[in-house]
């Protein structure tokens with residue numbers, strides 16, 4: 250990178266990366282919990298992909314039963330601290346709260362969930378769940394992100410010997426490495442990993458399947474396999490200049506920031522981020538917090554088409570980020586280092602069969618933005634992965650095809666969940682997939698068992 254933003258002081262970094270919503274205190278949590286109507290037919294619970302019994306955990310907070318509250322939450326979701334911090338609650342549970350219809354502020358479900366789980370993690374951490382006795386069967390889990398963790402926790406309690414294989418040196422996948430620190434710190438994700446480890450789950454880190462260990466070896470070793478590898482490679486822009494110094498993938502950039510050695514992360518003075526999804530906004534806000542003077546978002550469609558949530562868009566605007574909508578990158582300019590990005594304006598047409606609007610380039614509308622860094626955030630795919638070599642596994646439109654009830658792939662012994670089957674949704678969706686896949690695996694390996702789970 251040619252022009253690097255000036256380094257800030259440690260105090261400035263700490264201030265910039267401070268969390269946006271501080272935790273509730275004991276009193277404020279009790280007050281908020283007492284506002285809940287404990288609706289009989291809780292719409293908030295239906296809106297949560299993991300169907301946490303929200304009214305019940307809130308009532309337990311109101312009565313001071315914090316361990317009981319945490320247990321209620323864990324029963325449905327094994328990564329609830331991450332979800333409490335990173336879920337788009339405005340469009341899920343809180344968006345469905347009955348208070349919204351009345352025109353009033355919804356119950357702060359996300360912050361209450363955080364309060365209950367942090368209270369547990371800050372306690373002497375008594376075992377909340379009892380394990381079934383060993384059934385002598387073992388399961389290998391590839392990937393320690395939210396779906397892998399959820400699957401591992403559930404199977405371990407069902408009496409399976411579970412080993413998680415993780416390519417990275419620290420487990421947790423996206424929760425540990427891919428969520429902006431203003432939403433979730435790495436240390437919080439690792440609390441969930443440690444909790445699941447306490448059930449007896451083994452983690453083999455620095456172990457990339459297909460490189461450090463072959464998939465065939467795992468296949469022979471385990472009675473069943475769960476694949477929760479997320480989405481691997483970032484999609485290429487396929488424009489000239491993409492390989493210049495100063496062009497980086499958004500997830501690599503966020504991963505560097507997650508180390509919390511902020512003064513070691515280089516950021517340009519002027520940064521262009523390509524794409525307008527959640528990852529793009531995370532990259533944008535981090536670039537600003539690291540000291541970038543000007544950050545641009547370049548997105549080929551309009552505000553209505555963005556996959557970033559409204560609150561993320563508002564956050565970026567409050568950081569004085571400039572958005573170029575209906576604009577496509579055409580070329581990244583520079584000799585060895587990024588010096589600019591040539592863009593072109595587009596016209597939007599009708600929606601295609603995927604619900605995306607076609608774009609048509611407007612002739613002679615090119616312009617150049619002088620930038621020192623380009624961050625690519627245009628999605629990921631699962632190409633170049635060991636999955637492609639397993640011929641029974643079907644991949645359609647970049648997603649692994651599974652049975653929607655059991656999460657079983659075309660190979661009966663292999664199950665999958667999370668981003669690799671849904672193309673990239675929320676952490677909470679991955680947590681649900683992992684849990685349900687564990688029951689699919691239990692059904693496959695223990696077909697005579699009457700009831701899958703009793704706690």
Ligand code: SF4
Pocket residue numbers: 284285286287288291292293294303304307345346347348356358
């Ligand atoms: Fe409480 Fe709102 Fe859920 Fe009703 S919908 S149970 S008021 S959080």
